[in-house]
Amino acid sequence: MAPVKVFGPAMSTNVARVLVCLEEVGAEYEVVDIDFKAMEHKSPEHLVRNPFGQIPAFQDGDLLLFESRAIAKYVLRKYKTDEVDLLREGNLKEAAMVDVWTEVDAHTYNPALSPIVYECLINPLMRGLPTNQTVVDESLEKLKKVLEVYEARLSQHKYLAGDFVSFADLNHFPYTFYFMATPHAALFDSYPHVKKP
Amino acid sequence: MAPVKVFGPAMSTNVARVLVCLEEVGAEYEVVDIDFKAMEHKSPEHLVRNPFGQIPAFQDGDLLLFESRAIAKYVLRKYKTDEVDLLREGNLKEAAMVDVWTEVDAHTYNPALSPIVYECLINPLMRGLPTNQTVVDESLEKLKKVLEVYEARLSQHKYLAGDFVSFADLNHFPYTFYFMATPHAALFDSYPHVKKP
Numbered sequence: 285m286a287p288v289k290v291f292g293p294a295m296s297t298n299v300a301r302v303l304v305c306l307e308e309v310g311a312e313y314e315v316v317d318i319d320f321k322a323m324e325h326k327s328p329e330h331l332v333r334n335p336f337g338q339i340p341a342f343q344d345g346d347l348l349l350f351e352s353r354a355i356a357k358y359v360l361r362k363y364k365t366d367e368v369d370l371l372r373e374g375n376l377k378e379a380a381m382v383d384v385w386t387e388v389d390a391h392t393y394n395p396a397l398s399p400i401v402y403e404c405l406i407n408p409l410m411r412g413l414p415t416n417q418t419v420v421d422e423s424l425e426k427l428k429k430v431l432e433v434y435e436a437r438l439s440q441h442k443y444l445a446g447d448f449v450s451f452a453d454l455n456h457f458p459y460t461f462y463f464m465a466t467p468h469a470a471l472f473d474s475y476p477h478v479k480k481p
Numbered sequence: 482m483a484p485v486k487v488f489g490p491a492m493s494t495n496v497a498r499v500l501v502c503l504e505e506v507g508a509e510y511e512v513v514d515i516d517f518k519a520m521e522h523k524s525p526e527h528l529v530r531n532p533f534g535q536i537p538a539f540q541d542g543d544l545l546l547f548e549s550r551a552i553a554k555y556v557l558r559k560y561k562t563d564e565v566d567l568l569r570e571g572n573l574k575e576a577a578m579v580d581v582w583t584e585v586d587a588h589t590y591n592p593a594l595s596p597i598v599y600e601c602l603i604n605p606l607m608r609g610l611p612t613n614q615t616v617v618d619e620s621l622e623k624l625k626k627v628l629e630v631y632e633a634r635l636s637q638h639k640y641l642a643g644d645f646v647s648f649a650d651l652n653h654f655p656y657t658f659y660f661m662a663t664p665h666a667a668l669f670d671s672y673p674h675v676k677k678p
Contacts, residue, residue, distance in 0.1 A: 335630045335634070336589060349578075351581045351584035355577075357576075358577040361570075361573055373570050376559060380558075383548070383555070384546055384548045387548035387550050387551050388533075390587070430533075433533060436532065
């Protein structure tokens, strides 16, 4: 069977979200780079994969998908085993807690953390723009409040959704990976239960 | 059995997302208002329900949930029947398409449409702030591009995820409902397949 294909640069956090899941389930896959400088993401070929002209896109045989969280969940469902069940959709309460903390990543954690990654890494290194320190400082204050809630949660449970690793945890990897390359990585030292897993 | 409880003002779009799903599955429920002026959302009782002090929150017996999309999915799973299966998690491809268009609502449709609702309704009517016409105009341009993609999709399929109604469609109701009370409601007339369902 042909391996599934992920379209987009692997360094993008949204592409990485899909790749982390593919690695976690041990699936065979191929990454097809999309050249943004050549506007390949707006090409007719790519618009068939993603009508909004964004990345990632995904192909499994004749099935085309886009939106990183939707692709990731497809991967986790398709390759689910008794040992690797990261969505827990067979258990009403566990699935709900996976969903809760997946949404927290999307709507609370990422919006606090990602501006720091943009201002400290992406803007200066890739776009030649200066770091806006006001944005960084405001985001750090927001992030501290978010991490206080995470610290309390992870003092009571081994992982975000409960005492089992899940999609909710994996979702946090891509942006946190880049955050750890900013000058503010030591912030996590104040939250030992967050840092541990 | 005690009815499930939804905490938060019913006029909030995120609370409405949950209520639409409860109505769709015909579940018995109770809405418990949260008084924002009295800072009830930051009270110790509410922080147990939602550690970020936001609404909605949800209670089903001893299970407490927050994040509207997570609550909504719990409701749709719990009350799923052969007739009313709005997540289609038993079908790999259908579930993926429900997820794709649910994510599009969260990350593309709402970010284009919601600033218009804020500027035309919420700011002038609830906060005594003037409408920022630049924001409205920019958002309308974004929304037109989004609606072009929706029009193409809904010319090929009866509903967003395919030829079956799903959570993806329901997600669009709360903000679109308020958009229809703005002076820009007629925008949808240019997209007949979007307007129809």
